[in-house]
Amino acid sequence: MKSSIIILVMLTLLIACKEEKTSFINKYFDLKTTISNQINILxxxxxxxxxxxxxxxIPETKLIKIEDWSKELELFVQTDLNKPAYLNSYDISQSDSTIVYTLKAKENLPVKMVKIYLQKGAFTALEATITNENYLYETNKHIKMTLANGVVDYYLIEGTQKLVFGDKKAFKIEAKAQK
Known part of the structure; x- marks a missing residue:
């Protein structure tokens, strides 16, 4: 009898934990799904x-067909703010054409700012600032993405990286769809 009660209690707790996980609702714009959809299209x-x-x-330009868009746009997926640790960490400013998320002063998260551009409610562009600091390095990244006809047609990743025993180095990657 005791063992069946224990099993019943364990099952109830398991179900309750599972329901807790799936009940998380996106507070911020769903960039993860939006960028994942773009990856599938590309x-x-x-x-x-x-x-x-x-x-x-020194710039070097090549015409390429990217084989792995999930790897290419990984940094954009990382800007998604709908993570439990990020909940209530951003101030929100919204208009008909933009949504801006700015990290609150007391918070210490890598995504500092995300600006989403909308046209008639549809996602058309993204800008974000991401920083990472620890004892070994410091990176600052600014990223942009634009869509034309519902598909990514431009993206930019630029910033700086400084290792503890090195100079600050700038980097920049820019890609434009061939018309």
Missing amino acids: NTKKPSFNKTVWSNN
């Missing part, structure tokens, strides 16, 4: 992009 369409990488302030 992986299907396989568009060509003119991609420019700056090394030592």
Whole structure:
């Protein structure tokens, strides 16, 4: 009898824990799903992009077809604010055409700002600032993405990185869809 009560209690707790996990509602714009949808579209369409990488302030541009868009746009997925640890960490400013999330002063999270551009309620562009600091390095990144006809047509990743025993180095990657 006692063992069946214990099993019943354990099952009830398990179900309650599972319900708690699935009941998390997105407080912020759902960038994870939005960017994942773009990754699926790009992986299907396989568009060509003119991609420019700056090394030592010298640009090198190549026309490429990106094979793994999930890897290419990983940093954009990381800007999603709908993580339990991020809940209530951002001030929200909204208009008909933009939503701006700014990290509150007392918070210490890597995503400092996200600005989402909308046209008639549809996602059209994104800007974000991300910083990471620890004892070994410091990185600052600014990213942008724009869509044309509902598909990514431009993205930019630029910033600086400084290792504890090195100089600050700038980096920049820019890609534009070939028309």
